[in-house]
Structure formats: C-alpha cells, structure tokens
Amino acid sequence: MKTYNRFPLDLIRGKGSWVWDQKGRKYLDGVAGIATCSLGHSDKALIKSLSKQLKRLQHVSNLYGIPEQEELAQWLTSQSFAKSVFFCNSGAEANEAAIKLARKYGHIERNIDNPVILCSKESFHGRTLAAVSATGQTKYHKGFEPMVQGFQFFSYNDSESFENLFDTLEKTGPQIAAVFIEPIQGEGGINIGKKSFFELLRKKCTRSNVLLIFDEVQTGMGRTGTLWGYEQLGIEPDVFTLAKGLGGGHAIGALLVNQLADVFQPGDHASTFGGNPFACRAALTVGQEIQKRDLLNKVTERGNQLKEGLIKLSNKYSDIFISTRGVGLIQGLVIKDNIKTTSLDIVKSALEEKLLLVSAGVKVLRIVPPLTITKKEINELLSRLDKCLMKLS
Template identity: 60%
Template sequence: MPELVDGLDSKSSAFGFVGSSPTAPITSVMNTYTRFPLQVSKGKGAWIRDCDGNQYLDAVAGIATCTLGHSDPVMDWALDQQLRKLQHISNLYQIPEQEALAAWITTHSCFDKVFFCNSGAEANEAAIKLARKYGHQVRGIERPIILTAEASFHGRTLATISATGQPKYHKGFEPMVRGFRFFTYNDISSFDRLLEATEIEGPRVAAVLLEPLQGEGGVNPGNIDFFNHVRKCCDMKKILLIFDEVQTGVGRTGELWGYNKLGIEPDAFTLAKGLGGGIPIGALAVKEKYDLLCPGDHASTFGGNPFACRAGLTVMKEVERRGLTYHARCMGELLQELLKQLVTRYPDHLRDVRGWGLLQGLVLNNPSLTAPSLVKQAITERLLIVPAGPEVVRFLPPLTIKPKELHTAVNRLEKALLSIIS
C-alpha cells in the first residue's frame, strides 16, 4: 500500500479531532447523514488513512467520484496550475476550459451540446426542465409527463426526488412535484401499460428518464431487450429518451458511457460524480435537435467554472491516456469472480453478484444480515464499501485499482462477514 503523509499531527488538528473520534459532538453541522465513526485525514490511490494513522482500502471512492483515486499526481499538478491561473469567472463570458471539456465530451459521445452545473441532481434538474420545454414547445403538450422507473434514484432536490421511484425519499417532503409516473425497471409489459394508460386521451409523455444501471436502487443492470424496446417506443411517439449517467458515466461500467453497454443512443444524458474526480461538477449533454434551452431558461453561477472544468478535462484525458475504461472492465471481471467465489462459500448468507465494470453489487441472502451491518463491520477490517439498499453491498473503487488491492478488499470483506455470522 502507498505511504500516506500529511502535514498535520495525526493525533489532533485545528478542528479538535483526536484519533478516529471527535473530542466533542459536532454541533455546527446539520444532522443529514448517518455517519460512520471514521475521520479521514489523507488519501493516496485506493487507500485512505484515519487520524490515528490506520490504513483503509477505499472501495467507495467518494461514491463513484474519485475516478483516478486519491491525490493523483496528474490531478494535483493540473489543478495547482489552474489555481495559479483562474479558478472562477462568470458564465457571462467565454470560458476556454469549459469549451475544451464540452468539446471532449461531444467528440467522444453521441451528443453535440453540453450544459455544465455542479452535481448530479442539478444535471437531472436541467434534464427535467429540458424535457418539459420539449413537451411544450415541440410536442404541444399542455401538462407534460416524464416516465421513470421504480427503484430509481435521480437526486435530492424536490424535482429529482419526485422523479425518484423510491417512496422512502418522498416521505416528509410531500407534496411531490407533479408530472412523474413510474414503471417497473426492465419490464416491457409494465412500461407499455403505463405508456398506454398515460396517453389514453392523447399525447402526454414528453420524456423517459432512465439509469442504464440502477445504482442506489440495488445495482440493477439494464436489460438490452428492454432498453431497445423503450428506444423504439420513444422514436415512434417522438418522446425524449434521457439517460441518468451520474453514476455509470466516465468509464465505470467498463465502457466510456453506460449507454455503450446497451447498444442504443439516448437523446440526452446527465453526468456528475466521476467526471470531476472529486471536484464538484455536473453536466447535461444533448443531441443538436434537442438543444432547446435558451438564455434565461437555465443557468448556474458556479457551473462550468474554470477550476471544475480543468478537473473534468484532466480526468477524461487520463481515463483515455491510461486505458482506464478497459482496465475497469478487466478489474470488474476479476472483482465479480472474487465475489462469486464468496457466494459459493457462503450460500446461506450471500445470494448473487451483479453489476458492470467497477460498479458491482453483492446481494445478501439472509434477513439477519443487512447491508448496513456488513458495511459497518467491514470498517473494522479497514475496508470501505457502501450499501445499495438493505440487502446489497456496493463496490465502487477508483478506476485505477490494482488486482492485488481487489484481492485484499474481498479478503477483508470475508473477515467482516465471518465476524457477523460466526
């Protein structure tokens, strides 16, 4: 494992942290997260260190965000140079770094135009607004409807949780934004029934919003036949097909974009997470004929600023230069095989492995064993993983992870599992 060094005393800091626990409750931060008892002081590659100097293998990567791992030297150099030059300027002016990143995305995808924002939720908000404008302006629909899938996850803003097909995220924030209806993911009959019922009195559906692989909903890969059917229906009815690639984009699936796994092209897609390599950035990319948002329709003060776009451009160029898409495919095959071996050894507790590339889910098989409990126990074995619902444990390591590190991760996971079931 790489040596981690920082300039702070590992036992304490200006923030009052001692070891792995704060000296007093943190009362100034709103309680919006159930935080694990771990304070991270340093990271390098696929490894992080806590304030006591303990090393952990990070198979979360900021939830699919740290594409190149922690403290990548190329990223360090590029962002240092950008800070010495310019970190922010208003979108009222042309931004060369923004134009360069947009050009890279359009050159390497099926899209022609890009809008930049700060997060996946913001990117999906932009997509929702685009879909509604398309419904009004192009289709002449008075009250546009967007169809999305059950078990989906599209963000935490009011519109994006309304688009999210998980009622637990709606509770306490009603009424939801109207205009969303849900079908069963990968189920052609469910989709057809909803589409027919929604349009029984005439055109109502402006767009279909889908994840190529549902991440938060349990690591559910898209079915090729289902997605081809949806694409054909959208073509026939002139419905906008939008992919949420906030988690699947930027090489994570073993292909550059998630839609490459399905053999079809959406009309638009959203990006975030891995695009910035840990720096906040989001994007909506569209084909030319769906470039409908005009000055005054949508905007973002920080979206597409030079610093974030330099991060994004650096990530994308390094993914290409280092062959990280192919590497993610190979490492994903190895990780899936290692996890399947665990399933074979512990069939009473583990049921299945599913996913693409370096986005893999281990499905649990025993009501007494929950994903949060296994994740918590894994921390004691110095492994970071993350739940995807109550019965799926998700692996989202940096795309730079090495075979030996994957073996270490699964060995530590097995120790955590044995600690719970023995």
C-alpha cells in the same frame, strides 16, 4: 445539521485506493466518494493540472467565454453522440436541468399542456425536490410532500409494465415528454438494464417523438468499462446526465444533448458555478487520463476479477447472499431477504477490517472503488471482505 448517519471515522488524507484517518490507520477504499474519485486519491496528474489552473483562474461568470469549459465540452461531445453540453455542479442539478429540458420540449415540440415524464420504480435521481419526485422510492419522499407533479412510474426491466403505462397515457393524445431512466440502477440495488428492455424504450420513444433521457451520474466516465453506460446497452438516448466520476472528486455535473440545443434559450436555465475553469480542468484531466492510462480496458479486467471473487464469496457464504450483480467497477452482493443481516451490518463489519464499502439499499452491498485500483488491491479487498463475512456468518 444531522443529515448524515456518519461512521466513527475521520479521514484526513489519501493516496490511490487508500485513505488514512486521524489516528494514522490505513483503509482500503471501496467507496471512492461513492463512485466519484475516478483516479483515486491525490492523483499526480490532477495535482499538477489543478495547481496550474489555480495560478491562472478558478472562477468567472458564465457571462463570459470560458476556454476550459469549451475545451471540456469539445472533449465530451467528441467522445459521445452529444452535440451540446450544459454544465452545473452535481448529479441532482444535472437531472433538474434534464427535467426542465423535457418539460419545455413537451410544451414546444409536442404541444402538451401538462407534460408527463415516465420514470422507473427503485430509481434514484437526486435530493432536490424535482429530482426526488422523479425518484421511484417512496422512502425518499416522506416528509417532503407534496411531490412535484408530472411523474409516473413503471417497473424497471419490465416491458409489460412500461408499455401499459406508455400506451395508456398516449391513447388520447400526446402526454409524455420523456422517459427518464438509469442504465444501471445504483442506489436502487445495482440493477443492470436489460438490452431487450432498453431497445423497447428506444423504439417506443422514437415512434412517438418522446425524449429518452439517461441518468449516467453513476455509470458515466468509465465506471462500467465503457466510457458511457449506454454503450453497454447498444442504444443511444437523446439526452444524458453526468456528475460523480466526471470531476474525479471535484464538483461538476453536465447535461448532454443531441439535437436539442435550441430548446433552452438565454434566461431559461443557469448555474453560477457551473462550468467554472477549475472544475472543468479537473474533468478534462480525468477524461484525458482515462484514455492515456487505458483505464476502460483496466476497469473491465479489474471488474471481471472483482466479479469472480464476489461470486466465490457469495457461494462460500450462501447463508447470507443470493447472488452478485454488476459490471465493471460497479458491483454488488445481494443479501437474502429472510435473514436479519443488512448491507449496513456488512459495511460496519468491513470497517473493522480497514475496508470501506457502501450500501445500495438495505439488502445490497455496493463496491465502487477507484478506476485505478490494481489487481493486488482487488485481491486485498476480497480478502478483507472475506474476513468480515466470516465474523457475520
């Protein structure tokens, strides 16, 4: 089906931060499957561990115990505040699970007949019907109305907008089940959460017994230079979701909770493929390699290097850009509103320089390379980006 506006490029193999097309042309990958290929392409550790796993077991039903799943759950909970994990296959599925958890929590813990979940404008939570209903961008709603009810929206990083909505709803009695938010808005334009704003969210949710849920589908697993995005903000949510970088390019998602393990009962939620041995082995390998290779420190170093280079480019091409945004290896260049150039224009121009980039909305260029990208490759990325911008300036 025509669900993608694809670029005229067929990729057939990759190694590290590089991919090749059918004609043998080599591209530097600043997309990484949209923040997914944490260890780059054809990583030796993943090849070894997944080859072994395929010789053992690739899938069984969740009707039975799955040692690889239990091992991954143990690793995730040991590295976070969480106590329990539900596994699925994608970020949208993880967010669907979080929405169902919030609604049931609202019913059984706060005695709410019609639980409301507060979400931020410009957010993005996935393409399934409930996840897209929680997404604060109307362009994703068009053609799929009516949206799932029970979501209301406040402005990101805007304390007054949030407090007005929160207090109005709670004035007549419990109505809010959860606040659902990204620590960094990825698809919405690489908007970085303000510590003071998130401290307010935590304070209000704690006082009212409302769940604070973080969508860490894009920020989780080291993308920001810390293992979890919430560590950048100095607070802990009650729930967070993972996918993308968790499997290093293999399909897996997760819902992680602290004291809410008993909200879901057998039969409340499930996933046929969720937590299968193969996907869990991939995620375990990614987690272990992040620690073994000291990738969190390297992401911070490479992120600083990339940021400095992008600031120079932003200043050099001030006719195109307003500023930069980002932390670690989730970085963006913000394009001026009053010019015709779009992020897609830059992405297409970068292709001519054998560089893969991705948009984060019409006016933000997103750069999310593998966590394993080297200092030399960052310099090469910046050089190729400079060349493509020179053509557009």
